[in-house]
Amino acid sequence: MNCIFCENETSTDRSIEHIIPESLGNKDHTLPRGVVCDKCNNYFARKVESPILDLEYFKLTRNEEGLFNKRGRPVTITALFKDETGGYLSTDIGISPDGDTLNIHILNEMVFDRIRSGDGINEVMFLKAPMEPPVGLLGRFLAKIAVESFVLRLLDAPNFLQDFIREESLKPIRKYARYGGEDWVYHQRILYPRNYPQPDLIPNEYYQCLHEFDFLYTTDSELYFVLAIFGVEYVINMGNPSIDGYQRWLEKNDYISPLYTEKNIQAMKV
Ligand SMILES: [Zn+2]
Incomplete structure (x- = not known):
């Protein structure tokens, strides 16, 4: 098996990768060992996640x-x-x-x-906390989560990891997450106050939503990753550093969040 970021062989690596840091409340979304090598796991923890969590x-x-x-x-x-x-x-x-x-x-x-x-x-x-972390930091943080969430969704498909590493259209985002470079623009907006209880699938029960994510595939054949943390929605393009296609999608769809479109509500009910 090879690491999805640096592509090095990972047969002796031990790290289980948390897609969203544990300290943001994530215990469930992880990638098994060998998918992200120890070196990349460590790099992300120190250089990408810590500076964000310390904001x-x-x-x-x-x-x-x-x-x-x-x-x-x-x-x-x-x-x-x-x-x-x-x-x-x-x-x-x-x-x-x-x-x-x-x-x-x-x-x-x-x-x-x-x-x-x-x-x-x-x-x-x-100290008053600014809502806007520095663009470069959060962009790479989102790119890393986007790549790993994509891999998590398809991990069980045969030969998926080899095909993923060869896939040219997804190379720029995984290189950006791991090695930086020109900033990718992301879209950010407040969806709901972060303590607002979300209706659960079980009637009359509510849970406080810490984070949720999904993918949006637009009619222009662009793939966007959509993540909400504490009620703030962040969106990044999986194919290139521009967010223009998402702006157009929002205009066409009355500014609803892709997290709450009919497709996703149906999927949640299955
Ligand atoms: Zn690696």
Whole structure:
């Protein structure tokens, strides 16, 4: 077997690849060992996923969702405490939900001691999280998830992996995910507030949707990957760095999300 990104032989590789990082709540969508080699798995974790997960926006969201990191610890965010001189003391804090309350752990001992001693600290600020992570980072993060989701869908088909690696039209997106290069544009919009309960297939039961994804094949023969994380929809073209075809599709389809088209609702019911 060969790695779907670098194409190296993977017979001795051990990594199970999480398509969406575990710390975004994904336990189910994984690729078996040998599909993504250890080196690529490690590269994505350090260079593509960590910088995204460490963005203040994702840290705050993960905090609010009560998601812990891989080691089972609360995600930390940055807080600034204002002292009597008007200066700020910066510290990481961990927030963990506990029933209806949130526990706050102040990780900088010096700041903690000063707060405890009532030493002139009377105000705390949290950094405002920008909604827009840097384009290059999130583009590659989406490209990686798109490639792996595509492989996951078809993994059981005979000879699929060999054919996938030879497929010329999908080479640019997997090279972009793994090696970077010119930025691919992606489409981003808010679908619903992230704590909004989604109607489940079982009547009268609701679940909080952390992430969902699907593919859209347009009448112009373009393939798009559509992912929603915490209520924000991200779309990337599987064939080239342009998103124009998706804009046209949206205009024709009253700006519905491809995640909720008739085709997908029917598929979910089967
Ligand atoms: Zn590899």
